[in-house]
Amino acid sequence: MSIKIFLSDSIAVAENEFRQFRRNRSAILISLVVLPFFFTAALGAGQGGAGSTYSPTARIPIAWVDNDNSLASVRLWQTLATSPDFRNLVEGYTEQGALAQLGTKRIYAVIVVPKGFQNDLESGNQARILLYTDDSEPGMSDQIESTLTSYTQNFDPNVEVQPYLSQLQRQSVAGVGIVTKGATFAGFNIGLTTVLAIVQIFAGFYEIAGGMSREREEGTYARLLVSPVPIGSIMLGKTLFDILLSVIRTFTVLGLSVYGYGARPNTDILTLLALSLIIALVTMGIGFVVAALKMGQRAVVIIEFFLILFLFAFSGLIIDSNLLVGVSQVISYLLPFTYAFDALKRTVLLGRPLLSLTYDLEYMIGSIIASYVIAFVLLHFSRERLIR
């Protein structure tokens, strides 16, 4: 068969996919609107825009109980109350009264300055303050403790107005300054690398595996398989269709991120598009394998859900993959998406050129080839069985 016929068949399959897609309003809504918009907007709401900064502890109501009533304790209160991190310090509580309110959602932490605070500081001893926290709020206790410690470890009771401390100074341990280098990134930019990949994975898998299982349930799949169109053309046609949707999704996520939330990816648009499409192709390959295993639509959706959960656990989204232990680290290293997230972080955040990420690219392209070959073989056997 000539390459021309192969390509024309592929284009015919792609056209058919588009026609079906155009007729399905729900599919358009999910693929091109809900997934890219909802995920990006949720990221923006959770992290704030890339240009904006906020202190997580600033608005949390925290009770201030001063049992020392000394100049030093007042200065500590001034330091915290005028800082951008503790804007909601609530005064007027007794220690017992404040502790009774903890856990009722009126206050989430209590800072207690005990008697003898100033004496300890004057005599050169280490003074202590107590921090009671509502630890039922995940992550909040650690956040308040680390922010409070950053102010107290450099506190000078002899200074009336404490100098404003930079992030660098706050990180320093008394006596040894720690100068941090290396770019820091806005939470939104970090989240963008996740959202871009997750949107492609979510949509790509459902469009390929879900689409083919739907065809099977409608009865058109067998007809397509026994038609004179080669399996390669069917796969290429469906891939072309999904690549176009992936391009639209990539631009939607990036457009909303850049113009809506001020994201500044540290790389060019072509690199982002190329990576996004590679991730889409990895997903499509897995989607073809699942589809070739003759799964129903419900099974496809369930696998998709498990796949996403798997990614969160093992692909370095919550914790870096190099920190995972035992079998989980092996799973992480086997998953092609681990390399996809790594490549996205290195390009979007660090500005590394795409071609310098040879190992990540090799692994992803290798898995694309492997999954397409497996799917081709499985589909070929399906066709043989149908013809016989």
Add this chain to the structure above:
Amino acid sequence: MKAFVRDTVAITGKELKQLRRDPVSLVLTIIFPILLIGIFIVIVSAFRATTHNVPIVVADLDGTPASNALLNQLTQSRFVHVTQLVQTEDQAYQAVANGQAIGAIVIPQGFGVALASGDAFVIVATDNSKLTSSQFVTAAVNDGAQALVNQATQEGGVSFGLKLAPIEVITRPLSGRPPTGDPILPGFLGMIAILGGFDDIVNAISRERERGTFPRLALSPVSLLAVYSGKMSATVVLTILRTALMLLIFTLYGLVIRGSLLLIFLTTILMAIFTLSVGLTISSRIRGSATLTVLEIAMTFPLFTLAGTFNSPLLLAPGGTAIADSLPWTYGNDALRRLIYLGSGFSAVAGDLAILLIGSLILLPIAILLSKRTM
């Protein structure tokens, strides 16, 4: 009234019978909780690991006993693994830029002298695209520097111009429990209630529509209210089973459940009913069961971030907190945490439960009306 109750019970029985015949759904009800807890264990065990071996390189440009002491602290650190000692600052940074190490620590020339006057500093360069690993590098340097300070203080005679931090912060958690990742677990229970509720609506309405049995059910001599009431009752029964399974897994994992079990069950039931109302509203527009499931899964993942499943909504950006405050699920998750983790009583969670109930009471009639119109 008697007929209504009888019809409701009959529909509930039918729903549960259908589920029993659908092994995929049945398995899902059991597998979801186990899978979620499995993921939690993987993540927590990674954080709790005694050693991390995050690769770092060190450039000791000082070569004094003081810099050696710091280097020793770093080599003994349980967070990092010194893979290479380099000669220059540039080599150290290059190792990070090339991805050979996640952190580079430069001990500058004059460190020992500066330490004596209290002006010492070290430079820490990290690959911040590795979010958690880079924090371990900073923590290792902080620990090393603090150990150096403590050592100097203990030795007393050493003429380092060092001082301890003037104020020590002593943290006392309200629950009295040791600091772990366990406060996330109640959020997982909320997650199961939400996902279960969505799955139930797909089973109860969309799949029935696809099979063509829904119009038949509506035309049967059973009131439509009894049909919806029966389907809702089935969700209540399933939510009770899912909650019981999750609580059992929590207990086996070692989490002590402090609050009233009755209130925990009530909270998850209210969360599931609210989810059912949302699902019913959406299903009046999107009719395919698979499409509906994908849409609901796509919606729930961002919702988990905003509704305080994994992190306190108070730590979100101001816009995110406002969204979290407007989602009834946030109050459900909050109530679960207070009940399970703190052992709070009814008065502490009454407001949260009321919001879930009011949300359902407002949405449910609208959802049923929309669903009837598109039948």
